[in-house]
Amino acid sequence: MSDAPTLTAVLQARFPQHVLGTHAYRGQETVVLKREGWLKVARFLRDDPAMAFDFLMDLACVDYLKFGRSQSSAPTLTTPSPLPYFMTPKPQAERWERVVSDDEFRFEVVCHLYSSLRNRRLRVKVPLTAADPSMPSLTGLWKSADWFEREAWDMFGVTFTGHPNLRRILMYESFQGHPLRKDYPIRKRQPLIGPVN
Amino acid sequence: MMMNSTPDAAKLNWMTTRLDAALGWARKFSIFQYPFVTACCGMEYMATAASHYDMDRFGAGFPRFSPRQADVLFVVGTISHKIAPMLRRVYDQMADPKWVVAFGVCTCTGGFYDNYATVQGIDAIIPVDVYIPGCPPRPENVLDGLMKLQEKIAAGKSAADPSAGRPAEFQVPHRPEAHL
Amino acid sequence: MKSVRGSGFRVLGQTPNQTAVSTVQPSTETRNMFLNIGPSHPAMHGIIQIIAELDGERIVGADVEIGYLHRAFEKESERGPYNNVVPYADRLNYVSPLINNFGYCLAVERLLGIEATERCQYIRVILSEISRITDHLTCVGASAMELGAFTVFLYMIKAREWLWELIESVTGARLTISYGRVGGVKADLPEDFAGRTRAVLEEVRKVLLECDTLLTRNRIFVDRMQGTGVISKETAISYAITGPFLRGSGIALDTRKAQPYFVYDRMQFDVPTGEHGDNYDRYLVRMEEMEQSMRIIEQALAAIPAGPLNVDMEGNILPASVMVDEAKMGRVAGFKQARVRLDPTLEGSTRGYHEAINAREKRAVLPAKEDTYGNIEGLMHHFKLIMLGHGIRPPKGEYYSAVEGANGELGFYVVSDGSDRPYRVRVHPPCFTIMAALRELIVGDMVADLVPTFGSVNMIGGELDR
Numbered sequence: 001m002s003d004a005p006t007l008t009a010v011l012q013a014r015f016p017q018h019v020l021g022t023h024a025y026r027g028q029e030t031v032v033l034k035r036e037g038w039l040k041v042a043r044f045l046r047d048d049p050a051m052a053f054d055f056l057m058d059l060a061c062v063d064y065l066k067f068g069r070s071q072s073s074a075p076t077l078t079t080p081s082p083l084p085y086f087m088t089p090k091p092q093a094e095r096w097e098r099v100v101s102d103d104e105f106r107f108e109v110v111c112h113l114y115s116s117l118r119n120r121r122l123r124v125k126v127p128l129t130a131a132d133p134s135m136p137s138l139t140g141l142w143k144s145a146d147w148f149e150r151e152a153w154d155m156f157g158v159t160f161t162g163h164p165n166l167r168r169i170l171m172y173e174s175f176q177g178h179p180l181r182k183d184y185p186i187r188k189r190q191p192l193i194g195p196v197n
Numbered sequence: 198m199m200m201n202s203t204p205d206a207a208k209l210n211w212m213t214t215r216l217d218a219a220l221g222w223a224r225k226f227s228i229f230q231y232p233f234v235t236a237c238c239g240m241e242y243m244a245t246a247a248s249h250y251d252m253d254r255f256g257a258g259f260p261r262f263s264p265r266q267a268d269v270l271f272v273v274g275t276i277s278h279k280i281a282p283m284l285r286r287v288y289d290q291m292a293d294p295k296w297v298v299a300f301g302v303c304t305c306t307g308g309f310y311d312n313y314a315t316v317q318g319i320d321a322i323i324p325v326d327v328y329i330p331g332c333p334p335r336p337e338n339v340l341d342g343l344m345k346l347q348e349k350i351a352a353g354k355s356a357a358d359p360s361a362g363r364p365a366e367f368q369v370p371h372r373p374e375a376h377l
Numbered sequence: 378m379k380s381v382r383g384s385g386f387r388v389l390g391q392t393p394n395q396t397a398v399s400t401v402q403p404s405t406e407t408r409n410m411f412l413n414i415g416p417s418h419p420a421m422h423g424i425i426q427i428i429a430e431l432d433g434e435r436i437v438g439a440d441v442e443i444g445y446l447h448r449a450f451e452k453e454s455e456r457g458p459y460n461n462v463v464p465y466a467d468r469l470n471y472v473s474p475l476i477n478n479f480g481y482c483l484a485v486e487r488l489l490g491i492e493a494t495e496r497c498q499y500i501r502v503i504l505s506e507i508s509r510i511t512d513h514l515t516c517v518g519a520s521a522m523e524l525g526a527f528t529v530f531l532y533m534i535k536a537r538e539w540l541w542e543l544i545e546s547v548t549g550a551r552l553t554i555s556y557g558r559v560g561g562v563k564a565d566l567p568e569d570f571a572g573r574t575r576a577v578l579e580e581v582r583k584v585l586l587e588c589d590t591l592l593t594r595n596r597i598f599v600d601r602m603q604g605t606g607v608i609s610k611e612t613a614i615s616y617a618i619t620g621p622f623l624r625g626s627g628i629a630l631d632t633r634k635a636q637p638y639f640v641y642d643r644m645q646f647d648v649p650t651g652e653h654g655d656n657y658d659r660y661l662v663r664m665e666e667m668e669q670s671m672r673i674i675e676q677a678l679a680a681i682p683a684g685p686l687n688v689d690m691e692g693n694i695l696p697a698s699v700m701v702d703e704a705k706m707g708r709v710a711g712f713k714q715a716r717v718r719l720d721p722t723l724e725g726s727t728r729g730y731h732e733a734i735n736a737r738e739k740r741a742v743l744p745a746k747e748d749t750y751g752n753i754e755g756l757m758h759h760f761k762l763i764m765l766g767h768g769i770r771p772p773k774g775e776y777y778s779a780v781e782g783a784n785g786e787l788g789f790y791v792v793s794d795g796s797d798r799p800y801r802v803r804v805h806p807p808c809f810t811i812m813a814a815l816r817e818l819i820v821g822d823m824v825a826d827l828v829p830t831f832g833s834v835n836m837i838g839g840e841l842d843r
Binding site for chain 3: 054144147155171
């Protein structure tokens with residue numbers, strides 16, 4: 001992992017106008033990009049021989065609506081009881097920060113790239129606002145993006161411009177809403193037949 | 198010596214029974230099942246059907262993949278709201294008399310999937326004769342359920358029967374258009 | 378639904394009017410047939426739907442519809458504490474649940490910055506490989522059955538049954554095992570595990586030899602498998618296909634080799650690859666992988682560091698309930714070294730075993746049962762990890778960990794917001810990407826070729842739809 005820091009540094013140096021920030025947490029490198037530069041950087045990552053990220057291993061979305069505002073229903077969290085000495089978190093050398101604010105950018109599309117040639121991974125994240133959760137589609141670069149993006153649309157309502165066939169994949173067409181959004185109640189059922197139970 | 202007033206049955210070459218009892222006896226050993234396999238329980242279903250546990254001992258060894266040729270519907274695995282109409286359609290296409298086995302806890306109650314995607318028990322959609330709980334049920338448990346089903350078949354009872362005492366809102370209407 | 382011969386594949390769902398025929402003579406008109414395969418179809422094990430457009434018997438277009446087994450794994454994961462995800466992870470890939478368990482635990486452990494003990498890592502390797510064999514047995518057996526080789530199916534299920542009995546003796550369950558824990562595993566291996574495993578592997582080898590004799594040179598089998606469902610290296614990479622499917626196309630990519638986790642870097646094993654990327658090569662790759670998995674198991678069994686299994690358990694054993702009663706009276710003086718006799722399902726999680734298989738990390742790992750029952754620190758510790766609103770609290774952060782599942786790279790992307798529940802658990806299911814490529818795999822082949830091709834995908838509904 002001696003060349004590890006250079007990966008984000010290369011991107012930082014090459015696309016200073018597109019890169020919002022970088023960090024390496026637990027040895028995993030992350031680049032946070034602006035939506036506008038997304039396609040350009042992705043193409044560079046795939047085609048540049050020094051990068052050669054040939055696998056778009058995963059594309060997912062995270063909804064930061066309730067991030068840090070705990071979802072736990074336990075009363076002890078509003079009035080936290082002290083932790084025993086053996087459970088207090090150890091001070092850590094590294095800290096993880098989301099580069100952008102949670103209030104402004106509710107969604108984040110997270111891609112995990114893998115280069116089989118160089119055997120290394122890179123995480124690329126694109127923050128999106130709640131008002132306009134859309135970004136360019138990667139289907140022209142990696143074929144695996146097709147279904148991943150359909151799933152992100154289905155589960156989070158993020159639209160991908162330029163996607164040839166952006167429709168629901170896991171849920172049915174008549175389903176209202178996007179179930180993995182944090183404000184979708186887990187038990188809100190929309191049965192096609194039978195009672196709502 | 199013979200104090201018995203009844204005739205010696207062994208010397209007779211005929212016997213009497215009730216027609217429904219004979220039919221029930223015949224039916225319970227020729228279960229043509231339709232496995233509606235969706236999820237994890239399918240693995241245990243395979244294990245039960247294969248040589249180790251051998252479902253064929255109970256006359257249920259031959260799955261039919263056309264609902265029109267089947268008389269027991271095995272619903273094996275979680276039923277989501279997306280698949281529910283298909284399950285109902287398969288059930289409607291089966292000819293009477295028919296029985297339904299809910300295999301695994303997801304089909305009985307929804308199991309620990311209590312969320313937007315899953316049906317909380319298939320009896321909200323179709324009538325169920327035998328519930329086999331377990332996540333997934335062990336093969337022994339399945340065979341036990343199968344024997345209970347056999348008893349029910351032999352007695353000529355079925356939950357599909359309108360007189361089975363199912364609440365009105367869960368009665369299954371006759372849907373001839375499902376066969377089209 | 379009319380279309381004209383030679384007009385090629387039409388996007389499904391277009392109205393027929395868009396390909397209106399004005400210049401075509403009625404005598405030469407042909408129609409493509411739409412065949413709906415699934416969702417309830419014997420060859421679509423699990424439930425997917427393929428709407429195939431047929432010209433004669435040739436598939437000229439297809440639309441694959443999934444999601445019939447969506448049961449909200451990712452939403453359910455956000456609902457409970459970290460260890461509550463483990464049972465849901467079992468049911469992702471229910472043919473090899475142990476790999477899913479350990480994959481999830483690994484992601485959370487890395488997020489916490491802790492590492493499982495060496496013995497635990499060996500246990501994870503052994504059980505992962507047993508799971509991989511059961512998965513491949515099911516896949517090969519089921520797809521052979523669909524091609525008419527029913528005997529092979531019965532033989533392979535028989536072998537799988539032996540392996541399941543082995544798994545049951547360790548985990549207490551045959552299939553949905555919930556054996557992984559963050560920082561360790563539920564319990565240690567039972568005492569005679571190594572011997573029984575070796576015996577079972579011998580039997581499995583015999584079964585594989587039988588099946589190999591029945592299938593590999595079988596004319597019918599070869600004819601149906603060879604040259605069908607072909608995928609090139611480039612297409613496979615573009616679809617991010619991994620695992621045996623990719624290796625069948627000739628790329629020796631295996632997460633166990635490329636980015637080793639657990640103790641795979643100490644194991645000697647080969648990564649088999651195919652040449653043609655067709656169904657037959659994928660069958661051969663799977664058969665060889667089972668052999669390699671057995672190799673790994675045997676090495677791991679030989680190298681596993683001794684646990685406390687030799688510790689003399691005689692002497693001061695007392696039932697847990699008695700221990701609790703004694704502790705209530707305050708008579709805890711002799712408890713420091715006392716051992717508890719527990720319910721058989723908890724066997725192997727008592728003190729002696731506990732230290733060998735669980736990380737020394739009190740923020741994530743439950744105390745040994747003697748401590749829970751025997752002293753206030755242990756009880757408090759247990760409480761703080763189990764009760765609602767308490768539990769493992771990784772610092773804010775994210776981690777993507779990849780393990781080699783039976784179908785390919787199984788990734789867990791876990792985001793923590795510092796609370797006791799995972800903020801987001803994303804699974805990268807290996808067969809999702811393969812299913813995305815299914816359309817390309819079957820278009821151009823015959824309808825009958827769909828069955829072996831789909832069989833070699835090894836679609837597992839639980840992880841595909843989650």
